Amino acid sequence: MLEIKNLHARIAEDGTEIIRGLDLTVKAGEVAAIMGPNGSGKSTLSYILAGREDYEVTEGDILYNGESILDLDPAERAAKGVFLAFQYPMEIPGVATMEFLKVALNSLRKARGQDPLKIPEFMKLVKDAAGSLEMNLDMLKRPLNVGFSGGEKKRAEILQMKLLEPKLCVLDETDSGLDIDALKVVADGVNALRAPDRAMVVITHYQRLLEYIVPDSVHILSAGKVVKSGDKSLALELEQNGYAGVIGKAA
Amino acid sequence: MNMHTETQLTPAESALADAFAKRLSDLPGDEAVTLQRDAAMQILKRGLPTRKVESWHYTDLRRLLNVVPDFDRTGAPEAVPVLIDGSLRMVVANGRAEAVKAPEGVTVDRYSKLLPKGELSGGLATYDGDDTVGAINTALVSDGYSIAVADGAEIEQPIELQNVHDGGQSHTRLAITVGKGAKVTFVERQTGKGAALVSSVGSLKIADGADVRYVILQEQPDDVSHLGQFQAEIAEKANLSLFIMNVGGKLVRQEVRVEMPGEGGHFELRGVNLLAGTTHNDVTMVLDHSAPDTTSTELIRNIVTDKAHGVFQGQIRVAREAQKTDAKMSCNTLVLSDEGEFSVKPELEIFADDVACGHGATVAEIDHAHLFYLMARGIPEKEARGLLVKAFLAEVIEELDDETLVAVLEQRLEDWFEQHG
Ligand SMILES: Nc1ncnc2c1ncn2[C@@H]1O[C@H](COP(=O)(O)OP(=O)(O)OP(=O)(O)O)[C@@H](O)[C@H]1O
Numbered sequence: 001m002l003e004i005k006n007l008h009a010r011i012a013e014d015g016t017e018i019i020r021g022l023d024l025t026v027k028a029g030e031v032a033a034i035m036g037p038n039g040s041g042k043s044t045l046s047y048i049l050a051g052r053e054d055y056e057v058t059e060g061d062i063l064y065n066g067e068s069i070l071d072l073d074p075a076e077r078a079a080k081g082v083f084l085a086f087q088y089p090m091e092i093p094g095v096a097t098m099e100f101l102k103v104a105l106n107s108l109r110k111a112r113g114q115d116p117l118k119i120p121e122f123m124k125l126v127k128d129a130a131g132s133l134e135m136n137l138d139m140l141k142r143p144l145n146v147g148f149s150g151g152e153k154k155r156a157e158i159l160q161m162k163l164l165e166p167k168l169c170v171l172d173e174t175d176s177g178l179d180i181d182a183l184k185v186v187a188d189g190v191n192a193l194r195a196p197d198r199a200m201v202v203i204t205h206y207q208r209l210l211e212y213i214v215p216d217s218v219h220i221l222s223a224g225k226v227v228k229s230g231d232k233s234l235a236l237e238l239e240q241n242g243y244a245g246v247i248g249k250a251a
Numbered sequence: 252m253n254m255h256t257e258t259q260l261t262p263a264e265s266a267l268a269d270a271f272a273k274r275l276s277d278l279p280g281d282e283a284v285t286l287q288r289d290a291a292m293q294i295l296k297r298g299l300p301t302r303k304v305e306s307w308h309y310t311d312l313r314r315l316l317n318v319v320p321d322f323d324r325t326g327a328p329e330a331v332p333v334l335i336d337g338s339l340r341m342v343v344a345n346g347r348a349e350a351v352k353a354p355e356g357v358t359v360d361r362y363s364k365l366l367p368k369g370e371l372s373g374g375l376a377t378y379d380g381d382d383t384v385g386a387i388n389t390a391l392v393s394d395g396y397s398i399a400v401a402d403g404a405e406i407e408q409p410i411e412l413q414n415v416h417d418g419g420q421s422h423t424r425l426a427i428t429v430g431k432g433a434k435v436t437f438v439e440r441q442t443g444k445g446a447a448l449v450s451s452v453g454s455l456k457i458a459d460g461a462d463v464r465y466v467i468l469q470e471q472p473d474d475v476s477h478l479g480q481f482q483a484e485i486a487e488k489a490n491l492s493l494f495i496m497n498v499g500g501k502l503v504r505q506e507v508r509v510e511m512p513g514e515g516g517h518f519e520l521r522g523v524n525l526l527a528g529t530t531h532n533d534v535t536m537v538l539d540h541s542a543p544d545t546t547s548t549e550l551i552r553n554i555v556t557d558k559a560h561g562v563f564q565g566q567i568r569v570a571r572e573a574q575k576t577d578a579k580m581s582c583n584t585l586v587l588s589d590e591g592e593f594s595v596k597p598e599l600e601i602f603a604d605d606v607a608c609g610h611g612a613t614v615a616e617i618d619h620a621h622l623f624y625l626m627a628r629g630i631p632e633k634e635a636r637g638l639l640v641k642a643f644l645a646e647v648i649e650e651l652d653d654e655t656l657v658a659v660l661e662q663r664l665e666d667w668f669e670q671h672g
């Protein structure tokens with residue numbers, strides 16, 4: 001479903017190379033975990049997948065269902081089913097959360113050839129999704145993410161993911177900032193979305209999340225490329241030996 | 252020293268001179284004529300202001316007002332649907348006021364009936380030599396309305412004053428008095444079809460304890476020069492909420508001159524300027540806090556795209572006796588194009604020592620991170636930008652505690668963005 005081939009990318013503004021020859025393949029139905037030290041390029045990779053303009057791909061390609069998506073803008077990628085749950089969801093004052101959800105959902109429906117949802121259907125959808133994530137609906141009356149706590153923002157990201165039903169979900173440190181109970185609720189939400197036609201890329205620093213969302217593969221990113229891949233035992237190995245030990249062995 | 256000779260007049264200045272002369276010959280000789288003649292001479296002697304005149308520094312009228320079309324009273328411009336359903340509509344078409352039946356508690360006279368009698372002539376006086384908008388209007392005014400709202404009257408039905416044209420020139424005046432404790436909403440519409448020079452002066456005297464909402468919606472086509480002046484005097488414990496939306500016109504100067512001589516008076520200005528094409532749009536406010544305990548807030552939000560140029564000049568003067576004045580002014584601009592421009596000049600002149608006054612101004616572009624976030628959720632770029640523009644204006648528009656008004660203004664914004672975003 002997702003094939004990243006020899007990807008090189010740099011910061012558009014100053015030309016600093018961040019991604020340096022990255023290869024990664026994720027099949028439909030697969031959950032791939034990405035781990036790696038701070039600053040290794042995990043978030044950058046997630047932004048590049050979503051189409052953020054601040055980064056420039058200089059070499060290599062990203063194939064999604066066999067087709068390159070490099071020329072598509074973020075909205076076009078989202079329409080094709082790419083979704084990024086942000087490590088740091090942005091606060092957007094003045095944009096009402098409900099209005100945002102409605103516009104986003106109906107934009108995707110339009111792109112997929114479906115009719116816009118009627119208000120009551122939309123409300124029910126949001127209410128059910130929020131309920132399953134134990135989210136307070138009052139929060140959604142506020143401007144988008146404004147004043148949400150760290151954990152609330154992460155839940156709101158998963159709420160969006162549930163509503164938009166993407167095919168490729170990239171979760172960037174969705175576990176950070178969540179308390180233990182919230183982690184379970186969010187992980188259940190993610191697991192409920194696991195499907196044979198859906199792939200997930202789960203970026204995390206902690207083995208704990210991978211106990212709830214059990215990955216099919218684990219990849220270690222270091223200095224902008226995947227330096228080691230394995231199954232879920234690789235995460236355990238990391239937990240015991242740290243990056244120094246594991247990456248040292250790989251090198 | 253008089254350095255001006257006729258040979259120095261620009262074509263626009265000569266056209267104005269011709270128009271003045273024609274107008275003057277139409278009038279019977281009385282006090283009003285004297286005022287009109289003085290105003291005409293003011294323009295003729297000084298010419299139109301250039302950027303050397305301080306209050307016109309960002310709007311070089313001499314350069315920008317480069318065509319003045321002839322009067323053309325042959326057409327019959329159509330009135331437009333009212334902004335708020337159920338409003339009482341009063342229409343001035345091509346500078347001619349239609350007869351109206353006023354609701355209970357309101358008296359209405361046509362200005363053209365009062366003008367020859369010399370009544371209300373005092374209202375024709377200009378502020379000073381640089382008051383070009385006032386002078387042009389005084390010299391050329393042909394009609395308009397004089398409206399009086401009775402003491403204690405609570406007028407539920409909004410009164411909508413439409414100044415419409417179908418090209419040519421139109422010079423209109425509205426003189427309004429609102430009695431003690433009265434409550435009323437006015438909507439002023441400035442619109443039309445075809446190239447025109449429009450001047451419109453509205454004066455509003457608000458008596459003790461009265462509460463007035465006044466909305467100005469300027470939607471001239473892009474070949475119209477529009478010179479507007481709004482004057483208000485707010486008496487003791489009276490309240491004025493003024494909302495101005497400029498969305499059109501080639502050259503627009505909208506002046507706001509508010510005096511607060513009554514203790515405990517309150518004034519609110521909310522302004523939205525949506526500027527596209529090559530429009531030059533100038534909102535200039537002079538506000539006098541001259542009594543103790545007067546409060547005011549001024550919040551201006553601008554969207555600028557294409558090669559449009561916007562200006563906001565806000566001068567707040569606090570007199571020595573106006574202790575405990577509280578005045579807050581801010582002007583924020585979102586620029587959507589490389590060539591869009593906005594100039595801001597805030598000025599506080601404070602002679603009292605126990606006051607709380609402040610101002611702030613920002614000019615920014617759309618936040619790219621915000622845009623990325625919205626697009627990453629499948630919202631196409633144009634729509635995402637639209638959401639952010641609407642968000643930027645939300646504070647000013649949504650604050651109006653009138654749902655119908657909020658809805659129609661939001662619609663205006665959406666239409667504008669659809670076309671220019
Ligand atoms: N827009 C940018 N401007 C400057 N530096 C950037 C930018 N984006 C990324 N970087 C740099 O690129 C490197 C990779 O950053 P990235 O956020 O991808 O790391 P990460 O693996 O997600 O780290 P963490 O685990 O801390 O979240 C860092 O050194 C970061 O400072």
Ligand SMILES: [Mg+2]
Pocket residue numbers: 042043044087172173
């Ligand atoms: Mg990161």
